[in-house]
Amino acid sequence: MNYKNNWQTTTDVNGNYVRTDAYKQLKKEIAETILQHVEELVAPGLRSHILFYEVATPVTHWRYTGNKNGTMMGAKPSRKNMKSRIAHYHTPVKNLLIGGQWAELGGGVPIAVKAGANAALLILQKENKPAFKIFANYMDGKTSVADVLKSETFKEYDNSWIRKPTPAEKSKQSNPVP
Numbered sequence: 001m002n003y004k005n006n007w008q009t010t011t012d013v014n015g016n017y018v019r020t021d022a023y024k025q026l027k028k029e030i031a032e033t034i035l036q037h038v039e040e041l042v043a044p045g046l047r048s049h050i051l052f053y054e055v056a057t058p059v060t061h062w063r064y065t066g067n068k069n070g071t072m073m074g075a076k077p078s079r080k081n082m083k084s085r086i087a088h089y090h091t092p093v094k095n096l097l098i099g100g101q102w103a104e105l106g107g108g109v110p111i112a113v114k115a116g117a118n119a120a121l122l123i124l125q126k127e128n129k130p131a132f133k134i135f136a137n138y139m140d141g142k143t144s145v146a147d148v149l150k151s152e153t154f155k156e157y158d159n160s161w162i163r164k165p166t167p168a169e170k171s172k173q174s175n176p177v178p
C-alpha cells in the first residue's frame, strides 16, 4: 500500500484514499509494464487479443473490502507475525470474536472458512455444550453430516433460501441476448 506514497493517492478529511490523476497514471504505467514483460517473455502479441482490462491495486482492495493496507489475504504467515502472535480469535471486547481471515495467518478462502467454523465452535463451547460436542466431532471427522442433522440439537432448516440474482444476472434478464 505504501508504494510511491500510497500509490500517489491523497487522503480526505475522513482518512479515505482519494484516487488522483497521478494514481490513475501510475496504475496504467504498471499495467503496461506487466503486459510488456508478459508479451516479451511468454505471450508475443498478447495485446492484440485484449479488448478491455481493469487494473486493481491495494487501494482497490481497500475500497472493496476495507482490509487494512489493502491486503488481499490478511496477515502474512511470517516468522515475525508468528512470534508476535498476530493470529487470535478473542478481542479485548468481551464476546466479540474474529471469525474471518484476520483470526489466522495467511488468509484466503480456506483460512477464512476455518476461522469462521472455529469462531462458531468457541461460541458453542460457552453457550451450548451439547451442540459444541456434535459440531466438534463433525469437525474432527468423527461423525457425518447426516448424523449431525439427526441429532436434534440444531434447529430444523428447510433449505428455502434463494440466492438473489447478481447485478450481471439482472441485467441479462432485462436485456436478453437475441
Ligand SMILES: Cc1cc2nc3c(=O)[nH]c(=O)nc-3n(C[C@H](O)[C@H](O)[C@H](O)COP(=O)(O)OP(=O)(O)OC[C@H]3O[C@@H](n4cnc5c(N)ncnc54)[C@H](O)[C@@H]3O)c2cc1C
Pocket: 061, 064, 065, 066, 071, 072, 073, 074, 099, 100, 101, 102, 107, 108, 109, 110, 112
Ligand atoms: C483480488 C483478490 C483475489 C483473491 N483470490 C483468492 C484466491 O484465488 N483464493 C483464495 O483462497 N483467496 C483469495 N483471495 C483472498 C480471499 O478473498 C480472502 O482471504 C477472503 O475473502 C477473506 O474472507 P473474510 O470473510 O475474512 O473477509 P471478506 O471476504 O473481506 O469479508 C469481509 C466483509 O466485511 C465487510 N465489511 C468491512 N467493513 C465493514 C463494516 N464496517 N461494516 C459492515 N461490513 C463491513 C466487507 O464489505 C466484506 O463483505 C483473494 C482476494 C482478492 C482481493
